[in-house]
Amino acid sequence: xxDTSLQVLxxxxxxxxxxxxxxxxxxxxxxxxxxxxAAVNLQFVPRGQYAHHVLANHDQxxxxxxxxxx
Amino acid sequence: xxxxxxxxxxxxxxxxxxxxxLLLGTSxxxxxxxLLQAIDRAQPAMLTASLRRQTxxxxxxxxxxxxxxxxxxxxxxxxxxxxxxxxEAITTAEMARxxxxxxxxKLELIGDDYTLQPDTLNLPDAAHRLIQAGFKVLPYTTDxxxxxQRLVDVGCQAVMPWAAPIGTGKGPINPYxxxxxxxxxEVPMIIDAGLGLPSHACQVLEWGFDAVLLNTAVAxxxxxxxxxxxxxxAVKAGRAAYQSGAMQAQDSAQPSTPxxxxxxxHQA
Numbered sequence: 001x002x003d004t005s006l007q008v009l010x011x012x013x014x015x016x017x018x019x020x021x022x023x024x025x026x027x028x029x030x031x032x033x034x035x036x037x038a039a040v041n042l043q044f045v046p047r048g049q050y051a052h053h054v055l056a057n058h059d060q061x062x063x064x065x066x067x068x069x070x
Numbered sequence: 071x072x073x074x075x076x077x078x079x080x081x082x083x084x085x086x087x088x089x090x091x092l093l094l095g096t097s098x099x100x101x102x103x104x105l106l107q108a109i110d111r112a113q114p115a116m117l118t119a120s121l122r123r124q125t126x127x128x129x130x131x132x133x134x135x136x137x138x139x140x141x142x143x144x145x146x147x148x149x150x151x152x153x154x155x156x157x158e159a160i161t162t163a164e165m166a167r168x169x170x171x172x173x174x175x176k177l178e179l180i181g182d183d184y185t186l187q188p189d190t191l192n193l194p195d196a197a198h199r200l201i202q203a204g205f206k207v208l209p210y211t212t213d214x215x216x217x218x219q220r221l222v223d224v225g226c227q228a229v230m231p232w233a234a235p236i237g238t239g240k241g242p243i244n245p246y247x248x249x250x251x252x253x254x255x256e257v258p259m260i261i262d263a264g265l266g267l268p269s270h271a272c273q274v275l276e277w278g279f280d281a282v283l284l285n286t287a288v289a290x291x292x293x294x295x296x297x298x299x300x301x302x303x304a305v306k307a308g309r310a311a312y313q314s315g316a317m318q319a320q321d322s323a324q325p326s327t328p329x330x331x332x333x334x335x336h337q338a
Contacts, residue, residue, distance in 0.1 A: 032129065033132070036132075037121065065124050068095075068099075068105075069095065070118055
């Protein structure tokens with residue numbers, strides 16, 4: 001892990017990404033299968049913005065998928 | 071009491087018409103197959119669903135559920151279950167809108183983890199912000215009249231008071247509060263949570279409520295498919311009874327067979 005890497009949480013698990021990494025990189029890192037939606041630091045990020053959303057150190061990323069519900 | 075009937079007698083929410091007055095949850099069924107059969111038997115207006123992190127084999131489970139929803143061909147009502155703050159609820163709703171491709175949202179804002187009672191102080195703010203963002207909000211709420219009125223004031227075109235806490239199956243625990251709500255509010259109202267028996271659903275429809283939202287009462291029945299049908303029939307019976315106008319209960323007995331012409335009258 002280099003000093004210049006980003007430390008982020010994806011669904012509460014710690015990950016390391018290179019500086020300048022985007023949300024697209026985070027999604028690819030965990031290999032989540034669609035359909036899913038993403039939020040960074042409790043703010044929704046539309047699918048079309050993943051490649052433009054540059055991550056910052058200590059960002060908290062949530063990737064969530066459909067499940068049953070009442 | 072204001073009636074909510076029309077010639078076609080469809081349930082109308084936010085200008086959209088539904089043939090059924092039963093909304094069905096999708097959790098806790100013995101298997102996806104049983105869920106699908108229960109949906110087929112109940113013919114619900116909407117199916118509730120949620121969003122969670124994928125864990126372990128969760129990806130396959132999620133994909134399987136997604137395919138089931140597509141197969142069912144019933145409109146999906148995503149929920150914000152588990153949200154404890156207004157911002158959590160808003161973000162979850164935005165994520166649900168993208169995943170499920172719908173503006174409908176069942177707003178759950180939990181204020182107490184033990185009773186799953188809604189956060190009554192912050193619910194109107196969350197509802198208002200979601201409506202401003204273009205959502206069709208169906209808020210899960212208590213039976214408090216003033217709270218429900220505030221939800222209507224901020225733009226909710228329907229509200230969903232509980233009958234009892236989620237998953238308890240107790241049926242309407244405060245009939246007075248619910249009937250007062252029905253008397254005072256004119257928006258469509260869906261009884262959400264706490265129903266355990268078809269007779270509970272029939273009862274609230276008889277009182278003039280517009281629909282019910284169920285999950286556990288069907289899913290945890292010994293035969294969920296049969297119970298789904300029983301609830302669907304009960305909802306129809308309750309609605310028909312409400313539209314028919316029930317007689318007033320009386321304290322004294324009234325013979326239903328005419329007395330005039332009774333043979334042997336007092337001869338014995």
